[in-house]
Amino acid sequence: MTGFITRRVLGAIPLLLAVATLIFIVLDLAPGDPAAQYFNPNVPPEVYEQLRRNLGLDQPLATRYGKWLGSFLTGDFGYSFAQNRPVANVVLDALPNTLLLAVVAIGAMFVVGVLVGVLQAVRQHGWADRILSVIGLFFYSMPSFWLALMLMLVFSLKAHQWGWPIAFPATGITSFDYEFLSPWGKFTDRLSHLVLPATTLTLVLAAGVARYTRGQMLEVIRQDYIRTARAKGLPERTVVLKHALRNSLIPVVTLVGLYLPLLFSGTVFVETIFSWPGMGRVIFDAISQRDAPVIMATSFVFATLVVIGNLLADVLYAVVDPRIRYD
């Protein structure tokens, strides 16, 4: 097992190197250079040239790539052009917020997706199955930015207007008066801010999990050992929940790896719309401001999270499925 994990971790290293190289190439191919932001008609060309030299932009591509990779791998992500502070700080401020959102969304998406999928499989071709299929496909086809706006419109803005008992906050991660709240008040305040962004991500992704779980359940239910379980008189509940569900869930685990990139793409919209101070917003702002060091670091962190997620899914898969041999 240790050998398997080590091999997988080692296998991820060239992948991350390739990702870093890809980011570097895309940024290098882009027209304009980072020194252009200092351009000003009052600045003499010599000073501008000196600025380019200071940033190392006059050096050949290979030298720049080597230097950049060297400092990148030693954890030196450089300095943000737009925010005038170390990139590491920018990332460290934003990462926990995104991870909180992502973990809640992944948990909720699996709970909702698996429940709905199992219900559909048990009632295959029944009314519940059909209705849930159409609803699922509806959410599956929905752009997350639109769902986010609609949830905000109904459950925050209109809810306030209509005086509903529960109206969720539309933006931010805490309220203005957060510092003055009791510990319990702080907790519920954070929780209420989390509801709409997390629900958006959950609804869009849970539909896919439900589809997949349904398919897996239907395959498993057809197998002989399920017939045996029924034949020996076990209640249907035990057959479904203990015998069928456990084996159906094994491949569902691998969906984590598949859905992480989608989830992170979703965070760009959700964090922008709900003013959630996370990585998705940081990277979008950095791209609009052409803040190259931040773009490189944040996209690399995203890719690393995806790779780690895939690794965890693989290891988990090997752990839960005794048929997988990992030697």
Added chain:
Amino acid sequence: MTEGTLRAAAPPAVHPREGDSQWAIAARRFRRDRLALGGLALVVILSALAIFAPLAAPYDPIAQHDIVATSLQPPSPAHALGTDLFGRDVLSRIIYGARISLTIGFLAVIISVTLGTLLGAVAGYFGGWADTLVMRFTDTVLAFPRLILLILIVALFHPSVLLIILVLGFTQWPGTARIVRGEVLSLREREFIQAARALGFGRARIILRHIVPNVLGPVIVAATLGIGNTIVLEAGLSFLGLGVQPPMPSWGSMVADGRGNLIGAWWVATFPGLTIVLTVLAFNLVGDGLRDALDPRLRQ
């Protein structure tokens, strides 16, 4: 789906007739799938609206008249879906937006499917370093949240419809390549391919004439589902201001237009978004129907 979908051996379900091709059987199965037919009808209607937009749209999608009088009017008999901040008719803009969305969807998917099929077939057929190279590159692209790669490229270069088609097309192929590679790996060892090799056919001929037609089923399904996916991504880029540029109407940027006054004028963001959902839903229903119709394992 691990086996080619075009072989004649599958136990036919719907009253097989003598000499029916697998495509004819699939077509008959598809015609009995009501949801898929509904999706197809919706796709046809949307395409017709897009093609005949000048006839179908009640107003000019770009013209701004007396803004003070026409700005942000709620849905009414004159403007079925209301007007936006600049007094433009939302329904007309949705109809014209269909042109952009569908065009980008179709063209980008043609690029991605062609690339994905060829690269997947080459990787699966030759194996060895060609396989390693293509698959490692696929892994690299798939390890990246695609939207971030897209906004990175589009923002750093200048956003234009052509660039968006190219970028969407060139980032979508890894999925198709994986499916095709898997199919080809199992086809490669089959007798008819060995026979083709024994007859001395060239590699290009074997791949293009004998392998590719046998993986077309899953590729068509992937393409149909890919169109929906591409339309969502294009809308997302336009929503962020990185897609189709104003004043050209695009569903994504129309939703963004409505974001500023969500409470006061909910219709500006709601209806274009609903159109995206219905369009993507239509393509997904057709794709699902095709998958069921083309899968020989489901014929009972």
